[in-house]
Amino acid sequence: MVLIFILAAITLAAAILNARPPAKTESDLQALLPIWKLEKGIILSKAGDATVGLKIELPEIFTLSEMEYESLHVAWLKAIRVLPVGSILHKQDWFTAERYSAMPERSQDNFLQLSSDRFFNERPYLAHQCYLYITIKAPGRKPASSGYSSLLRRSMVPRELTDSSILQQLQGSIGQFCRILSDSGFVAISVLSPEEIAGTGKTQGIIDRYLSLSNDQREPVLKDIHFKPDLKVGSKRCLVFSVADADQLPASCAPKLNYDKYTTDRTKFFVGFATPVGQLLPVNHIFNQYLVLEDPVQTLKTMEAKRRKLQSLSAYSRENAISRDATVEYLNEAVADARTPITAHLNVLCWTEDESQLKEIRNAASAAISKMEVVPHEETVGAPQLWWAGIPGNAAELPENECFYTFAEQAACFFNLETSYRSSKSPFGIRLGDRLTGVPLHVDISDEPMKTVCTNRNKLVIGGSGSGKSMFMNHLCHSYVLQGAHCVILDVGHSYEGLCKLLGGYYFTYSEANPIKFNPFYIPAGDYLDTEKKESIKSLLVGLWKANDENFRRSEYVAISNSLQSYFHFLSGHREIFPCFNSYYEFLQQHYIKELEAEKVKDRDFDIHNFLYVLRPFYRGGEFDYILNGSENLELLSQPFVVYELDAIKDHPTLFQVTTLVIAEMFISKMRKLKGIRKVIVIEEAWKAISRAGMAEFIKYLYKTVRKHMGEAITVSQEIDDLISSPVIKEAIIxxxxxxxxLDLKKFANKFDDIQATLGMTDKGKDLVLSLNRANEPGKRYREVYIELGNTIMKVYRYEPSIEEYYAYSTEQREKMKVQEYTDKYGGDIRKALRAIALEEAA
Incomplete structure (x- = not known):
């Protein structure tokens, strides 16, 4: 009977249980969310923890030397030591896959810039932001664990949060922490504002972004979060790799890691120790780094108790004996080296919306972690708790069982120390590319450095044949002219012919059929005859009249000066006469001789007949009657792009002398008269011929004076031996x-020590230069370029031209002929020609 009663009761209970609704498997995130509120920019959690959020600007990748990595590591350690015992440092680095979006449409005058916009549009790259959260745990707070987490329960706000002393303590520590890091000179820190943390309703804050794993700061969108069977945020599948056990760690670590791709047999190239899981891991991921500052006394007591326990058990197991020895080493190092004992945890959270990519991401993340000689471990069971602890302000929920004992010195080695390249905030600059992906950057190498590390804007450009030197210089000059600069180029080799046609500039070159022509006597409308102009013409006339070893008397100087004054006065009354050397020569014959006779000037004071005889070859019908009587391309002062191609005349004593004197006069005139306009003179390999022609003093004057007139002088060379031996280069230019x-100097690696000494380059600069083009991305047409500013800022950029830019700037004869062929085909329109070539090549 009793048995029947028991069976009936069981049956009834089963029926009641079956009638109950199923257990609820969903929870409202708002109810579970561990963040209580923001108070004066401080994140307060429901468990009683207080957190300050910081945004950190790290050094750009590939820009730190071995010693700088060490210095930055020391700065982090100093900053960590000022934080109170029990606080948690949570460094969170976001790396999100983005695509470059071209600037808004520009005017058709910027044809090549538009082609570059199209070329780079949608170029993938990895964006990076670094955040740091410093948390003070609530007094008496029970440590979190995988089984005891606020993800699994609700929390009540403790009374201690009403005590303002806790918040004051946190703010005081943060102030010291930020000051130490900022004073290191490597990082910039700012406190996150309430809007950056919580958003505004129309924009997402960092908490909303984390809960949706989104880098989009627009209006937040609610997403479901699934923990089973795998971690999933909205449509994003997540993978979590953790470093939660000391057994996973390498035998040794350091702030930097040798980067084999850019290392040579003569140099070593370094990146940050954790960079493989940072910039070098090209997938969407967050790298979380946690340091929990334990009480040193209590930690050592705990470890000592552990040692004794392991000692007693060491006879039963070799594993116990090994663990005992490791604990002894830890205690010895803590005492002997006065180390800061902490517990630490690292994890990498990767995600994708394409499940087919999971295997590839898993392999990439595991390989990246292995490069630090860390044993990768993919979290499965504990992934939800680790994701939960990653919520900004919730670091105290990091499970204690997911942490390992170490020291701050070693743990800080696992900090990500680098970020992606940043664009300049200056309105002036040129477009270059990030070294890793080539994504366009705006780089100012002229004005912005003048505020910090440079005293002039002058530049020295060095690159071997085929290094991309001419391509880069074309790009620089084109960018400058589009931004309002005037550019004068002295070239040998026709490197700027295509660009000059595109910009509608003046191109002076010599051939028998069309010899080079100038007119120093012509004064454009709106200009005037000033002392500088007269002095330059006098210098030209004296240079043509007198040999270098002939004396030049004061009376002759006065006579030539008076002749010019009278000549231009004469022209003002005879507008029909065209100013040129011919009319000046005729003025001397017909009028100035009479003035000299009237003033009874003797031949010994000024021999006008000798003067006319020596200058006769430059007058009508003479051997060089073309060179000073030009009637085209006369508006030199207002023309922003002027090229002098000197290759055919660089060895001709007369033509080259006249040309260099005219160029000097023209640029000095621009320099002094064009107020508020940037002036640039580019001296290609012509500097060798100029220095031989007695123009070394002009180069020295130019390099020392041009900065005062918002100008810059740029010398370009590929002859390394000349660079090392030339006193003109060393004294005036370098x-x-x-x-x-x-640019690429690999072929000179054996003599680079001499180059380094001549340029005053540091070992850091040498390592960067010799790393150029050693690991270029396959399938892309670009060259790397090293830029050093004030011996302080040193970076390597890509220069990757669009197809249109490449053909416009190319110096290859075959490609120049192709451009000319297409230009003729399209009726002389070089833009249509370049576009047609680009479409043909892209097809």
């Missing part, structure tokens, strides 16, 4: 060029 631009 010493007065705060910007040095070097």
């Amino acid at each position: 010493n007065n060029s705060d910007c040095k631009i070097l």
Whole structure:
């Protein structure tokens, strides 16, 4: 009977249980969310923890030397030591896959810039933001664990949060922490504002972004979060790799890691120790780094108790004996080296919306972690708790069982120390590319450095044949002219012919059929005859009249000066006469001789007949009657792009002398008269011929004076031996060029020590230069360029031209002929020609 009663009761209970609704498997995130509120920019959790959020600007990747990595590591350690015992440092680095979005449409005048916009549009790259959260746990707070987490329960706000002393303590520690890091000179820190943390309703804050794993700061969108069977945020599948056990760690670590791709047999190239899981892991991921500052006394007591326990058990198991020895080593190091004992945890959270990519991401993340010689471990069971602890302000929920004992010195080695390249905030600059992906950057190598590390804008450009030197210089000059600069180029080799046609500039070159022509006597409308102009013409006339070893008397100087004054006065009354050397020569014959006779000037004071005889070859019908009587391309002062191609005349004593004197006069005139306009003179390999022609003093004057007139002088060379041996280069150019631009010099690696000494380059600069083009991305047409500013800022950029830019700037004869062929085909329109070539090549 009793048995029947028991069976009936069981049956009834089963029926009641079956009638109950199923257990609820969903929870409202708002109810579970561990964040209580923001108070004066401080994140307060429901468990009683207080957190300050910081945004950190790290050094750009590939820009730190071995010693700088060590210095930055020391700065982090100093900052960590000022934080109170029990606080948690949570460094969170976001790396999100983005695509470059071209700037808004520009005017058709910027044809090549538009082609570059199209070329780079949608170029993938990895964006990076670094956040740091410093948390003080509530007094008496029970440590979190995988089984005891606020993810699994609700919390009540403790009374201690009403005590303002806790918040004051946190703010005081943060102030010291930020000051130490900022004073290191490597990082910039700012406190996150309430809007950056919580958003505004129309924009997402960092908490909303984390809960949706989104880098989009627009209006937040609610997403479901699934923990089973795998971690999933909205449509994003997540993978979590953790470092939660000391057994996973390498035998040794350091702030930096040798980067084999850029290392040579003569140099070593370094990146940050954790960079493989940072910038070098090209997937969407967050790298979380946690340091829990334990009570040193209590930690050592705990470890000592552990040692004794392991000692007693060591006879039963070899594993116990090994663990005992490791604990002894830890205690010895803590005492002997006065280390800061902490517990730490690292994890990498990767995600994708394409499940087919999971295997590839898993392999990439595991390989990246292995490069630090860390044993990768993919979290499955504990992934939800680790994701939960990653919510900004919720670091105290990091499970204690997911942490390992170590020291701050070692743990800080696992900090991500680098970020992606940043664009300049200056309105002026040129477009270059990030070294890793080539994504466009706006780089100012002229004005912005003048505020910090440079005293002049002058530049020295060095690159071997085929290094991309001409391509880069075309791009620089084109960018400058589009931004309002005037550019004068002295070239040998026709490197700027295509660009000059595109910009509608003046191109002076010599051939038998069309010899080079100038007119120093012509004064454009709106200009005037000033002392500088007269002095330049006098210098030209004297240079043509007198040999270098002939004396030049004061009376002759006065006579020539008076002749010019009278000539231009004569022209003002005879507008029908065209100013040129011919009319000046005729004025001397017909009028000035009479003035000299009237003033009874003797031949010994000024021999006018000798003067006319020596200058006769430059007058009508003479051997060089073309060179000073030009009637085209006369508006030199207002023309922003002027090229002098000197290759055919660089060895001709007369033509080259006249040309260099005219160029000097023209640029000095621009320099002094064009107020508020940037003036640039580019001296290609012509500097060798100029220095031979007695123009070394002009180069020295130019390099020392041009900065006062918002100008810059740029010298370009590929002859390394000349660079090392030339006193003109060393004294005038190198010493007065705060910007040095070097392209591929691998072929000179054996003599680079001499180059380094001549340029005053540091070992850091040498390592960067010799790393150029060593690991270029396959399938892309670009060259790397090293830029050094004031011996302080040193970076390597890509220069990757669009197809249109490439053909416009190319110096290859075959490609130049192709451009000319297409230009003729399209009726002389070089833009249509370049576009047609680009479409043909892209097809």
